[in-house]
Amino acid sequence: MLMKIGLIGFGKTGKSVASILLENKKFSLEWVLRQSNVLEHRSVPEFFGIQSDEPGLIYSSSHTSVEELLEKHPVDVIIDFSSNEGIYTYGETAAKYKVKIISAISHYKEKELKLLKKLSDKTTVFWSPNITxxxxxxxxxxxxxxxxxxxxxxxxxxxxxxxxxxxxxxxxxxxxxxxxxxxxxxxxxxxxxxxxxxxxxxxxxxxxxxxxxxISREAFGNGVIFVAENLKGKEKGLYNFEDILTPYFTV
The missing domain is CATH 3.30.360.10 (Dihydrodipicolinate Reductase; domain 2)
Known part of the structure; x- marks a missing residue:
């Protein structure tokens, strides 16, 4: 069964992650939400000039809310490559809809980390400042x-x-x-x-x-796929890479 993905952020790293997700047949990139209006209503496959059955529609947060997106285009996981503030635009809504959250934001402050912990009471939350x-x-x-x-x-x-x-x-x-x-x-x-x-x-x-x-930002895409696959079946809670890697080191 395909894992449906929503991507927050479409900067250099977000684009690289999107390209890797499109290549992987276990995932379907349903939509991208970004601040900019540029590319709005186009699709990620169109942006890359490739054929794909995945919708990958691009929306601007100035015109479309996460709630609207999750109502019309439900996903299993939201992946965040936006900014420190991005979590405030989708966090509570994702938790309400029991959508898993994978955050790859490098510099969260204490306030954001507390919010992640709060959200993990309702859904599965993963955070790593470097997701490779x-x-x-x-x-x-x-x-x-x-x-x-x-x-x-x-x-x-x-x-x-x-x-x-x-x-x-x-x-x-x-x-x-x-x-x-x-x-x-x-x-x-x-x-x-x-x-x-x-x-x-x-x-x-x-x-x-x-x-x-x-070597290239596509490494973040491979990391996202590894994390998403290892979060399957995980109960609600706050996870990091150590939680995911530890079982592999058990002799």
Missing amino acids: LGVNYLLFAAKFLKKIAPWVDIEVNEEHFKAKEGTSGTAVKIAEALDVDKENINVVRAGGIVGKHEVIFGFPFQTVRLIHES
Whole structure:
């Protein structure tokens, strides 16, 4: 049975995620909701110039509410690649209709995190500041290594495209998980680097480096598919990548 998807946000990453969803036969991209009126009433397959049975209709939030969309075009999951504020436009409505929420917003403040927790009382909610499978595998492996050698020296490095502001949410999450001061994250902004995260473990007489590098934004689409498939059958509650990956590491 096809999993029906609604996508919030159609920026660079949203477009890449949409393209991956269209390629996967287990999912049907029902609609996209974005702030801009540009492309309104066109479809995602038309935008990419491909043939598809999936509607993928593009709506503007200035003219169409999430409630209207869920009434006319019900979905199983809403995927959010919009902004910090996006959750306020659809969160309560999604919870009311028992639609699962997958949020990939990098920088939520405490207020938004509290809202996610509240929504998880009514529906299944997943949040990850970086939804690529690879970077979350890196985080999982890094925590194991820290557990084995809690005394090891640790450095966290992150590199992104020149226009990216602030320290990446993923790097902050890695630092927090490894008890590294956020102020000590090494940040590089240059050219068009999509995203690179590195954790250096400095042992006496040896060094271990865990590196994850995003080659293109389509990696976020693969992550979304992995998460959506692993949320099937999950009860209401707030989930993260560790909840999903832990069963795979059970020996």
